[in-house]
């Protein structure tokens with residue numbers, strides 16, 4: 583596979599990159615609309631259409647930070663357990679003091695990504711139309727319907743929001759397990775609920791991982807997903823969540839993933855994912871003081887206008 587780029591920027595050396603993008607085009611257990619393996623490449627392609635200037639932050643993040651897209655994780659391995667273990671070690675081998683954004687691929691990749699990045703118990707903010715709490719699905723514990731369950735087994739707390747498709751055993755598990763905070767999509771419409779969710783996000787402490795299933799968005803806005811559900815987040819709600827996450831300096835964000843995108847002809851969905859990636863980079867960069875730092879290295883040579 584040829585070298586992939588975000589915003590057409592030349593890739594910085596891995597050990598010097600402030601932002602690392604890891605493509606994980608894994609698609610093995612998709613049950614409805616196929617195509618998520620093509621998501622990383624589609625995101626890189628439309629990223630050409632983004633401005634370098636990030637209008638909400640009021641700065642050009644990559645004038646101050648270095649970026650690299652690492653070679654994609656390849657899923658040669660046939661055995662699922664080995665495959666996920668290999669993904670964990672790949673992630674664990676990456677430099678840890680940067681922002682890691684992984685691009686799926688199906689949601690099944692999240693537990694392996696979290697395991698590689700978060701060895702102690704932390705919180706996973708899990709934005710998804712589905713609870714993904716099944717113990718196994720269609721015969722597999724590595725199915726895209728199961729990642730939240732695997733994260734609990736790793737010892738993490740879950741802060742879930744946007745959920746609007748669950749089955750009964752999942753609801754029972756949520757009620758019984760105090761490690762799960764769930765804001766159902768419908769409940770978020772209730773008086774004050776959205777604000778209390780944001781408050782919860784901005785009061786997180788310690789290690790945090792953010793997992794964004796693109797189906798958390800309203801499917802009229804993001805139709806390109808594997809398992810669409812009516813309802814869901816609008817764009818500016820997502821921006822508010824990202825903003826809340828970086829509202830305090832307590833948060834130790836270990837990683838982010840954007841999963842379950844299925845490229846489609848209008849390209850609106852991949853554009854939304856590309857812009858979301860840029861937004862996360864921008865908020866993270868400012869929270870870490872990069873807007874006051876001068877950048878050195880090859881990416882300085884880029885024409886930013």
Ligand SMILES: [Mn+2]
Nearest residue numbers: 689710714795
């Ligand atoms: Mn999911």
